[in-house]
Amino acid sequence: MAKQLSGAGLRGQVAGKTALSTVGKSGSGLTYRGYDVKDLAEKCQFEEVAYLILKGHLPNQAELDDYKTKLRGMRGLPDALKNVLERIPKNAHPMDVLRTGCSMLGNLETETSFDQQQDVTDRMLACFPSIICYWYRFSHDGVRIDVETDDDSIGGHFLHMLHGEKPRELHEQVMHVSLILYAEHEFNASTFTARVCASTLSDMHSCVTGAIGSLRGPLHGGANEAAMEMIEGFTSADDAEEKMMGMLERKEKIMGFGHAIYSECDPRNEIIKKWSEKLAADVGDEVLYPVSVRCEEVMWREKKLFCNADFFHASAYNFMGIPTPLFTPIFVMSRLTGWAAHVMEQRADNRIIRPSAEYTGEELRPVPTISERK
Numbered sequence: 001m002a003k004q005l006s007g008a009g010l011r012g013q014v015a016g017k018t019a020l021s022t023v024g025k026s027g028s029g030l031t032y033r034g035y036d037v038k039d040l041a042e043k044c045q046f047e048e049v050a051y052l053i054l055k056g057h058l059p060n061q062a063e064l065d066d067y068k069t070k071l072r073g074m075r076g077l078p079d080a081l082k083n084v085l086e087r088i089p090k091n092a093h094p095m096d097v098l099r100t101g102c103s104m105l106g107n108l109e110t111e112t113s114f115d116q117q118q119d120v121t122d123r124m125l126a127c128f129p130s131i132i133c134y135w136y137r138f139s140h141d142g143v144r145i146d147v148e149t150d151d152d153s154i155g156g157h158f159l160h161m162l163h164g165e166k167p168r169e170l171h172e173q174v175m176h177v178s179l180i181l182y183a184e185h186e187f188n189a190s191t192f193t194a195r196v197c198a199s200t201l202s203d204m205h206s207c208v209t210g211a212i213g214s215l216r217g218p219l220h221g222g223a224n225e226a227a228m229e230m231i232e233g234f235t236s237a238d239d240a241e242e243k244m245m246g247m248l249e250r251k252e253k254i255m256g257f258g259h260a261i262y263s264e265c266d267p268r269n270e271i272i273k274k275w276s277e278k279l280a281a282d283v284g285d286e287v288l289y290p291v292s293v294r295c296e297e298v299m300w301r302e303k304k305l306f307c308n309a310d311f312f313h314a315s316a317y318n319f320m321g322i323p324t325p326l327f328t329p330i331f332v333m334s335r336l337t338g339w340a341a342h343v344m345e346q347r348a349d350n351r352i353i354r355p356s357a358e359y360t361g362e363e364l365r366p367v368p369t370i371s372e373r374k
């Protein structure tokens with residue numbers, strides 16, 4: 001059954017063209033440049049998918065090796081950026097830190113011509129994990145970490161800096177899958193933000209900074225953190241069921257469920273759910289995974305609402321020892337590819353995005369002098 005796509009929130013309205021992805025079309029459910037996300041998550045590393053999204057084709061081995069070498073060489077942070085990060089308080093939200101970090105990078109390494117769009121994007125892809133971890137480890141552990149590691153992948157680089165040791169193969173593999181699943185999703189709110197900004201012919205850092213702000217909210221990327229906060233409050237599957245029934249009765253929104261476009265399932269869910277189950281077995285979890293499964297059952301039984309990409313990401317990240325406030329920044333590390341590719345697509349065939357509003361205010365009236373006003 002197709003979802004009714006009409007009403008507020010521009011739902012169902014075509015706001016532009018894209019060749020980057022299809023969401024919710026019959027069949028696979030989600031494709032990037034024509035490839036099924038399930039196949040990409042099974043057969044590729046994240047860097048291959050980033051290359052696909054940004055440069056238009058899957059890289060051959062030589063292209064992939066060159067791309068990884070390029071990204072590895074761009075992980076360092078300028079001192080002026082480190083200084084800014086060191087001034088941000090420990091209790092700041094890491095999404096706000098990343099927003100500031102991206103904006104500061106735009107001051108230091110400004111995109112002065114659209115010819116630089118691929119290079120400034122690759123630079124952000126390489127150094128966003130450095131920005132997050134440099135601030136996190138400085139503000140929480142008081143250490144100035146070396147961000148120029150020789151890790152093979154972006155996910156491995158992130159986990160290495162966060163935990164201070166090389167990640168296990170299983171964890172690096174899960175990061176590849178997670179970053180692939182989060183990479184691109186057509187005209188979602190944060191991508192549309194980036195495209196609106198791009199349509200004014202603004203620079204890449206401004207587009208991405210705005211997109212980070214849109215992704216932060218709990219109705220979008222912030223849902224993975226909100227889902228974690230909810231499930232860690234449940235002591236068992238039965239406890240989860242009882243408390244969720246109460247939340248539904250009070251008509252509370254349950255984060256990590258539902259979707260603006262998909263009607264019956266989010267194809268990313270079954271993939272990340274399997275990895276969460278594997279990680280649960282790996283750490284000997286007997287609470288969080290069964291709790292998550294029960295939440296899924298209750299929501300489907302009671303409301304026909306299904307888990308979106310965010311829900312099982314919560315337990316999966318938790319099993320890898322990632323602190324909850326860093327969940328949405330990981331989403332940024334990945335979605336940056338989709339945002340930037342959409343900015344490039346917008347620039348290639350641009351008209352300023354400027355919709356109309358239906359006016360619901362006062363009729364035309366005279367301005368009273370100040371003494372006439374009550």
Ligand SMILES: CC(=O)SCCNC(=O)CCNC(=O)[C@H](O)C(C)(C)COP(=O)(O)OP(=O)(O)OC[C@H]1O[C@@H](n2cnc3c(N)ncnc32)[C@H](O)[C@@H]1OP(=O)(O)O
Nearest residue numbers: 218219220221223252253254255256257258259260308309
């Ligand atoms: C990676 C991502 O960004 S995926 C999305 C992440 N966001 C979340 O998980 C937040 C929770 N989910 C939601 O708020 C919504 O489902 C959204 C924002 C994702 C989509 O919003 P919409 O397209 O407006 O939802 P939709 O039209 O399907 O809602 C239908 C009804 O189901 C309800 N509903 C939808 N999702 C939920 C939910 N998670 N919990 C409880 N009720 C819900 C709505 O309140 C609405 O009821 P109403 O008509 O009585 O108001």
Ligand SMILES: O=C([O-])CC(=O)C(=O)O
Nearest residue numbers: 184185187188189260309
């Ligand atoms: O498409 C959307 O509205 C939200 C989403 O799932 C995403 O951005 O990955």
